[in-house]
Amino acid sequence: MSKIRWGVLGVAKIATVKVIPAMQQSDLCEITGLASRTAEKSRAAAEELGIANSYGSYEDLLADPDIDAVYNPLPNHLHVPWSIKALEAGKHVLCEKPIGLTSTEGQQLVDAGKAHPQLKLMEAFMYRHHPQWVTAKKLVKEGGIGELRTIQSFFSYFLSDPDNYRNHADWGGGGLMDIGCYPISLSRFIFDAEPTSVSGAVEYDPNFNIDRLASATMDFGVGTSTFTCGTQLTPYQRVNIFGTTGRVEIEIPFNAPPDCPCKIWHETAAGIEEISFDICDQYRIQGDLFSEAILNNTPVPTPIEDAVANMRVIEAIVRAGKAGVWEQV
Ligand SMILES: NC(=O)c1ccc[n+]([C@@H]2O[C@H](COP(=O)([O-])OP(=O)(O)OC[C@H]3O[C@@H](n4cnc5c(N)ncnc54)[C@H](OP(=O)(O)O)[C@@H]3O)[C@@H](O)[C@H]2O)c1
Structure with missing residues (x-):
């Protein structure tokens, strides 16, 4: 595997305007999927951004075996729940800041990460x-x-x-x-x-x-x-x-x-x-470093515990x- 196949949860502004176009320039990332709660929204955005697959729910994206890693740019109250679901679906997770609503909730994500030690997990402080x-x-x-x-x-x-x-x-x-x-x-x-x-x-x-x-x-x-x-x-x-x-x-x-x-x-x-x-x-650079950590099975640049701190x-x-x-x- 030379490129990590990324899926994105939600047609968020930060994703469509900044993160996806940046990661599409990377030699290590391929944005292969974009999900929305509304099928038409993800279809239109995927078409505009040149992304091959769109999904009408976040669950459908997580169920796709051809996605290796998930970028989570959902509103803050959905960071931990959907990042945990992504880990449980076997995906590496790059989650937007702040990590969740509270440090206690953030710790739940840290614990979920420990339960899936083969998966990389990081807060997106670019x-x-x-x-x-x-x-x-x-x-x-x-x-x-x-x-x-x-x-x-x-x-x-x-x-x-x-x-x-x-x-x-x-x-x-x-x-x-x-x-x-x-x-x-x-x-x-x-x-x-x-x-x-x-x-x-x-x-x-x-x-x-x-x-x-x-x-x-x-x-x-x-x-x-x-x-x-x-x-x-x-x-x-x-x-x-x-x-x-x-x-x-x-x-x-x-x-x-x-x-x-x-x-x-x-x-x-x-x-x-x-x-x-x-x-x-x-x-x-953030996408490159995270993808490199997956490809080489090395630690991510910033451990997830940093997000809770x-x-x-x-x-x-x-x-x-x-x-x-x-x-x-
Ligand atoms: N690192 C950075 O530079 C940076 C910059 C800006 C923002 N951020 C972070 O990125 C995240 C998103 O920010 P944003 O401004 O891009 O958000 P946004 O444009 O409001 O997008 C959030 C997306 O979340 C989905 N969503 C799911 N449930 C929702 C709900 N109940 N209400 C609203 N949206 C819901 C929507 O996608 P669908 O309708 O398609 O499902 C929506 O497009 C935040 O955590 C923020 O802190 C980071």
Whole structure:
């Protein structure tokens, strides 16, 4: 087998606009199937995207023996249930972030993964695979900013559509689940540790009852990380990583564009160096790395337990916001 045959659950925007077109460029991935709850919807989308097979239910896709791996971009409340069904159907699973509604639910997926040790399972935090993040991490690790002391991140957009699952509390909506998960993930990635305690100021939308503005501090013992995320704000994203002698700034940290070079800045006493990266698609790299792990039977780049650890931090920030005190993670 030289290419992994992928099936996609749901005609999700992220899948049709970004992930499928990126993975179709890969030498290791073939998108062979697309499923929807509506046969006509998956047929039309499959035709448009040049995908050979479409299915009128997610069950039908999972029953197809010619699919090796499943990409799950369903709304957050369906991540764990459908990822477990996919594992039970013998498919490798790449599941969108955040891993589920709670860390307890996420742990159920981890346990399901352990019950199927021959199958690969990973949360789709694509940003980590972009060379700009690989380089930022290397710079920090090799002392390029001295001692790592603090990280500052911002991620926002404006979304008032009541039909979008992000504005449904029961479906895992809210800014912390949708975008706050990125600053948490990258801070744990760069510190290579878990925060011990967090504080948070969290404001809820009075109609949707989802968090629409959250500012949090994570204490990593050796340093801190602060971030703000908002779902009713002007769109913006930026990350700054500060050390005792230098700084790394990532211009477009999360939605790195696939059609123009990305850049980061490395500032030291010697000045500011701009580091530019060749055009690449982080979703393609993610698909390549996951497919490689299947083909070579090697570990996936990020173990699934990482997803549960990330969710624990989200939960602690929610608790801290409600209690108005620091919370242990
Ligand atoms: N990694 C990234 O860069 C990134 C970016 C954006 C989003 N995401 C993640 O990807 C996931 C999907 O986001 P999205 O914005 O692409 O979602 P979306 O466009 O709303 O699509 C979600 C799909 O889920 C299916 N679905 C099944 N049950 C549903 C229900 N009860 N309500 C609504 N849809 C239902 C629908 O497909 P059918 O009708 O065809 O069955 C729908 O098209 C989320 O988990 C999000 O966090 C990741």
